[in-house]
Amino acid sequence: MSEIMEMLVRRGFIWQSFEIYGGMAGFIDYAPLGNGLRRKVETLWREFFVINERSVEIDTPTVGIEEVFIASGHADGFTDVAIECSGCGRVFRADHYVKEKLNLEVDPTVEAVKNVIQEFNLKCECGGDFRNPEHFNLMFVTKIGPGRGKKGYLRPETAQGIFIAFKRLSDYFRNKLPFGVAQIGRAYRNEISPRQGVIRLREFNQAELEFFCHPGEKRHPEFYKYADDVITLVDKFDKEHRITLKEAVEKGIIAHELLAYFVGKTRRFLLAAGIKDEKLRFRQHKDDERAHYAVDCWDAEVLLSYGWIEVVGIADRSDYDLSRHTQFSREDLSIFVPFEEPVKVRKRKVVPDLSKLGPAFKDKAKKIAEELERLEDVGNDITVVVDDEEITVSPEYYEIKEVEEEIHGERLIPHVIEPSFGLDRITYAILEHAFDTDTVDGEERKVLRLKRKLAPVQVAVLPLLSRDVFVDEAEKIASELREHGIYTELDVTGSIGRRYRRYDEIGTPFCITIDHQTFEDETVTIRDRDTTTQVRVGKTELVEVLVELLNSEKSITEFGEIFRS
């Protein structure tokens, strides 16, 4: 186990789930400190992507019904059959492999594939035999309700819950584009072989924003905020660029301004969370790498001990999801977008005469009329198709009128830009980038240099000695800090130096020490984790000073005289 993982487990950031039963790969427990940190990362994310955006946050079920994932395309793997070689261990998608080797279309079912393999004695490229074919899908299946129940899946991403609620959401925003909808929550993928600690989990935390926009207006009014930020980009040809976002858009490296806006915002968020700029890059997905729904995709990658790891995916999903759900649910998920000026259009319209259609066509009359109204610029005898029946309607049943219409807008399916964050990976990356060791008097000191606002324990109150008077005073101060919402720990055990080390290791930015002088002049010391310097501050101003320190990056030396430097 790496030095940092050893610390994270020992100090209570993360633990292996189901440990007393031997554990299960792909699942972790967030221990007290790790949970605190992740919660704070979520809060920071909300500040960026909900509060300071035209966005709202919702929460939808983690279980989804089968229809959702058929529409979304995630269930395709259902009908995919995988075959694995018993010799070399390679896994192929069976129908693709059969097509390639035998030039044969095979039904993508286990039975059909099995028959083909036997009939043609199909071998692996390495000459090995294939095992029995199996269904291949990374979604967890579940059953809703008793008995045979209804088939459901644990969601593989939070996004679908947003797309499904689109009509309600659009209405909530009074049908005005653009708008964003965020969701923070768990998602599940039944990974074949989860590895690398928290990097690939079977149950993980996502923070996703679906930003719905006009297909022709992929811009953002606040792009100027990030336009001049210099970032590292790796394009789909593996070419590295170190340029501003503005240039990246102008040169067409990033497809459009809105995508670039979210690249910039994502970068600022990650930096605010403590990711190091020099260990951060944005990489464009290659053409064969993109998900089935994406037209362009940029990953934020962070350099960790595991290599460059994807922590955020920023995808232009176009109208893929809303179109698919329109098709499968038969609900209209388009939005009416008014033109700036109404457009006048002259056209010939077919106006059905229901008083004649009715007696002649009886119960079909209504449908025929609807079909007729849909047509324009027609000849004399019109043929329409109603209930698979061709019906010819002669001119006596309708009138053709030349009309001038004002068109006020158009219905269109919004496109969606999706920044999707892996919170577990980000939380881990923050820890790795914050982890530092330095040497003091030949002793190694481990320090977690977390951003102050993310530290799970913000302040530790430490009586210099374990005598009652010191401890009583420390308890009073700790209570006061807690009443003001500061996450405070009180620690009485061990020498003062040992206690400083403890809190350095878990990233606590400030230690308050009660010493002899406290009883002489009502002051305490504040010790800064990163510099280990101390200043003396009056007890009465302590809360105010700490609140300001915790919400800024100011130096403690601005708030008091240096003590024992």
Added chain:
RNA sequence: GCGCGGGUAGUCUAGUGGUAGGACAACGCCCUUCCGAGGCGUUAGCCCGGGUUCAAAUCCCGGCCCGUGCACCA
């Protein structure tokens, strides 16, 4: 999923068939005027299941977990 290497207190580690040892950490008491001090004491361990054997942490088989290479990662 396949191959290789591992799994002994909270952590790290010694232990090749015969009573499981240490370090650090933690906890208690004493001492102590600021950066892993000291003294005394305490807690705490052989991943799980089966087999071989009089006897298994140790040998064998299977599983689980960790690491790693291949494959997979919509």
